[in-house]
Amino acid sequence: MPRTSERGGPRTRARISEVATRLFLERGFDEVTVAEVAREAGVSSVTVFKHFPRKEDLLLDRTDDATELLRAAAGAGPDVLAALRETTLRLADERHALSGLAEGSVPFFRTIAASPALVARTREIAAELQRTLENELPGDATLLAAFFVAGYGTVLVGTARRLIAGDPPHAVADDHRARVENLFDALRHGV
Incomplete structure (x- = not known):
């Protein structure tokens, strides 16, 4: 999968959140790793943590x-x-x-x-x-x-x-x- 822009600001954040939410709802929060979210979103784990300091905030993002x-x-x-x-x-x-x-x-x-x-x-x-x-x-x-x-x-x-x-x-x-x-x-x- 091609990598999206690692700097991408709000769009990258929204994409990460969308992917994480889908994975968590499909498989359960504890069954999904941040690395899986990153891979699916086409970004690095570091980028995920730049937008969401905690794994929990990937789902509780409001x-x-x-x-x-x-x-x-x-x-x-x-x-x-x-x-x-x-x-x-x-x-x-x-x-x-x-x-x-x-x-x-x-x-x-x-x-x-x-x-x-x-x-x-x-x-x-x-x-x-x-x-x-x-x-x-x-x-x-x-x-x-x-x-x-x-x-x-x-x-x-x-x-x-x-x-x-x-x-x-x-x-x-x-x-x-x-x-x-x-x-x-x-x-x-x-x-």
Whole structure:
């Protein structure tokens, strides 16, 4: 297979991610090596690691998107909860990958659940996102950031479980949206 440009920036990154995701979903995360991903993508292992510092990030590659969404919501004005609510509901309505409602999410969720390394990395990413939100908000926002990230994580896990169980996607999406609304009611008014 001819080698693609080793410098290729976003296109190379996207190709590596696409190949890795396909291989992980077909064979399981723990069964695929970085060398196999590199070979299939037509790049070196060094190039893979330049774009993805950890093997887990080859599949969990939306952290930058989530970080930017949190930053935008935090900077949207004085009512951060309204901005976060609007963002999470928009993601659900668009069936964005970060909502857990995107088409094809079930194999993704199964792959994560089957790998302790991926489960651990999702927890690390949640902690990183919590710190990002804390740093973007004025004052001591530790509790708000912790409650939002934990609450949204709980919504996502519930959505994943229902989709894996075979519940109808439209019913899962309606329930997801209702649980997001409940999360923001609890954040604004308490439990």
